[in-house]
Amino acid sequence: MASATSTTSLVTLDTFRAAQERIRGVAVHTPLIPFSLPGGSSISAWLKDESKQPIKSFKLRGAYNKIAQLSDEERRRGVITYSSGNHAQGVAYAARAVGAKAVIVMPSNAPEIKKQATLALGAEIVTVGPSSSDRKIKAEELEREHGYVMIPPYDHPAIIAGQGTVGLEILADIPDVDLVLAPVSGGGLLSGTAAAIKHLRPEVRVLGIEPALAADAEESFRGGSLVSWPAEMTTRTIADGLRTQSLGDLNFLHVRAFVDDIVTVTEDEIREAMRTIVRSTPIVPEPSGAVTAAALLFHQDKLLPAVKAVAVMSGGNVEPEILKQVMES
Template identity: 70%
Template sequence: MVTLSEIQEAQTRIRGVAAHTPLVRLTGPEFTGDVWIKAEGLQPIGSFKLRGAYNKIAQLSEEERRRGVITYSSGNHAQGVAYAARAVGTKAVIVMPSNAPEIKRRATAALGAQIVIVGPASSERKLKAEELSAREGYVVIPPYDDAAIIAGQGTCGLEILEDLPGVDLILAPVSGGGLLSGVAAAVKHTRPEVRVIGVEPALAADAQESFRTGTLVAWPAEKTTRTLADGLRTQSLGERNFEHVRAFVDDIITVTEEEIRAAMRRLLFEARLTPEPSGAVTTAALLFHGTELIPYRKAAAIMSGGNVEAALLKELIAD
């Protein structure tokens, strides 16, 4: 299990590379307490993924850096690895699914990474990355099932505790579980009375099923790829992440596709933030599932990313 000292060391390590993102107030009659949005879309790559990627890559030896790194991602972790690899001067290869948003693919390429395209299943890209690693010697940078990745993502939780005294509820999106497990570990090690809740789309609710049954389950790609939230289409929690979730998370709830769209509009027009669908699920939970979350006085909802396709943004604005 990741320790508080490991998360604190990660916070020191990523300082000056990843941003200490602000909390933005969001108001509305739906809320039973005060609500702030943790705006991770304001990171240099537009998502929280830089935290874990840099924390992992910065600890590689010189020999490992000479070999280069490889990862598998639908987009945000891809950019995090590409950005971190460029910062330390090593080659980055990214295995991406064929249905990855074009904005994320282009941004990853612009950071100098070599991109390899495979099918839509998260299992496909993981297998391809492992195959290339074995053949070429690249160091694998997992998107979530890794202690250094979890510790890096946990720095987001430490920032919330520092910036919002009295916070009693923190919501984080969940896919593979890197962000949720890291934030939950950071929070429970520091202030165990604060509730931490994961949020995911109802169309990709493998994490909720795993959490509530106590058994790690996987959903097929044809089910998880139905959701608009491309960053939350992972087919199962990572094994290490699942152990952290079981130890530190209070609950996992789900939101619908229309609730995600409505939350994106609220963040756009009222908080003046630009969310991607995956980043809006926590706001959707507060807007439409308040009875599942009460009581709370001060809530922080992590908006995990802001890399939204132009066509979807145009559609939301038109609506």
């Protein structure tokens, strides 16, 4: 675990616990589903099924934690964010719950299922180019022009605190867990989950998992400084929720302080993990959610000496056509 960061910027255990209380009754305490590993593996594994959230993704946790803390005046102004889909739904759902207008800047290559779900929650969508920088720039422009309140997708303490409630739930359900795997894109889920767990159980290993085709987080982690990958590289992966070009600044601080390693998985491994999950559990994962299962299935050498492992299955908003192609290949 790296430790080259000031503790003053890090989300505290009290803040994670406050977020847990704030989202109670809105976000779901999601179940752990047993996940059998092949070849007589010594690891007992579970998938934490975030597709059981009302928006079928963990993103509701952070979005609601942030929006629930807005003043009445801020709610009247409305909120804005930028997202490829799951955070879009989280913000739309949370904004509707508190009676605020939501505007979402989405990339042109966002899955149609995520666009339609966002519209169904009452949000207004603005479409831009495929890169994550495009949508961030446009959202900030609209924020200035209309006075909306920005709800960042990952680089904010309230977002990190909300996503970190995943870690608190894992420890509550399996107190003797010794390995937790979380997908990593902008870093909200990984940084929050790792920090919440390490505050309580510093001996638990927490790993980030990302596609090899969008491995900016691994490069940043290995090199010790934040790097960004161009959109034409990160958009190659089937895992549309993990195409962010760089970790957030605050997320990277948490990753360096609390994360033990970052492991990458191939596109074939993600697809095979999806097939295995569908065939052996009641879960239907999106590609981004299957990366942790891919690590369990294909990279156990990097996970040992784990005995009890939990892999966060971050979402189930998969395009029907993508699922059909994966299952038939």
